[in-house]
Amino acid sequence: MLISGKQIRRIVLEQSKRAHVGHIGSALSVADIIASLYGRVLRVSAPDDPDRDRFILSKGHAALALYAALALRDFIPSEQLNTFCANDSLLGVHPEHVLPGVDFCSGSLGHGLSYGAGAALAARMQRSSRRVFVLMSDAECNEGSVWETAMFAAHHRLGNLTAIIDLNGQQALGYTKDVCNIPNMAERWRAFGWEAEDVDGHDVEVLVDRMAHYGGERPQMLVASTTFGKGVSFMQNQIKWHYMPMTDDEYQQAVAEVK
Numbered sequence: 001m002l003i004s005g006k007q008i009r010r011i012v013l014e015q016s017k018r019a020h021v022g023h024i025g026s027a028l029s030v031a032d033i034i035a036s037l038y039g040r041v042l043r044v045s046a047p048d049d050p051d052r053d054r055f056i057l058s059k060g061h062a063a064l065a066l067y068a069a070l071a072l073r074d075f076i077p078s079e080q081l082n083t084f085c086a087n088d089s090l091l092g093v094h095p096e097h098v099l100p101g102v103d104f105c106s107g108s109l110g111h112g113l114s115y116g117a118g119a120a121l122a123a124r125m126q127r128s129s130r131r132v133f134v135l136m137s138d139a140e141c142n143e144g145s146v147w148e149t150a151m152f153a154a155h156h157r158l159g160n161l162t163a164i165i166d167l168n169g170q171q172a173l174g175y176t177k178d179v180c181n182i183p184n185m186a187e188r189w190r191a192f193g194w195e196a197e198d199v200d201g202h203d204v205e206v207l208v209d210r211m212a213h214y215g216g217e218r219p220q221m222l223v224a225s226t227t228f229g230k231g232v233s234f235m236q237n238q239i240k241w242h243y244m245p246m247t248d249d250e251y252q253q254a255v256a257e258v259k
Contacts, residue, residue: 003039058112110143154193
């Protein structure tokens with residue numbers, strides 16, 4: 001089932017406006033990556049299939065983009081999106097594993113890759129063909145636990161593990177280069193024993209080709225350059241849209257631009 005980044009972006013805008021919740025720019029930047037995964041890469045016939053591929057949204061604050069994909073795949077009812085951030089809802093600001101289609105809770109940055117390495121090693125031990133995909137933020141690479149896991153995954157040659165870094169250059173309180181700069185990201189991951197390359201995080205064909213067809217013996221890292229707030233002109237590369245909700249006028253403009 002094909003899913004487009006525009007479909008996801010439209011849902012992100014609609015639901016963030018209804019709930020009056022931020023984290024919009026972060027969700028918009030990963031829309032094409034998540035559309036590629038849920039539309040053409042992940043082997044998931046049903047959320048409870050034991051041999052399904054696993055996906056971990058390590059940058060949990062972009063959960064609304066994930067919820068949109070789950071609804072578009074009919075893993076959750078589309079009407080459930082209207083409960084985003086409501087009392088007693090399973091759709092919180094960060095994903096929780098009680099929701100069908102979510103295998104791991106996330107939101108505490110730096111932990112998702114560790115979950116992914118464990119899941120990949122478990123698949124090997126169980127002689128399962130399932131694969132594991134982890135979507136991270138570039139700011140997460142400031143966390144030491146990420147690099148511990150990088151060494152672990154390379155040592156165990158977890159070729160069934162693919163990680164994608166959403167390299168949008170921003171985090172909650174500033175531009176990543178000003179907070180803790182990590183240049184030459186792909187080169188660093190190669191130095192840790194991973195297959196790594198730079199890709200366009202909005203080029204669906206390239207993303208699908210690299211993720212769906214990888215068959216190497218080492219873990220794979222895709223450093224995906226993206227635009228924070230992609231698709232909405234006044235949000236692009238603007239720090240405030242990490243947290244800020246939209247006004248009515250801003251919402252109307254944003255929806256018009258992603259049609």
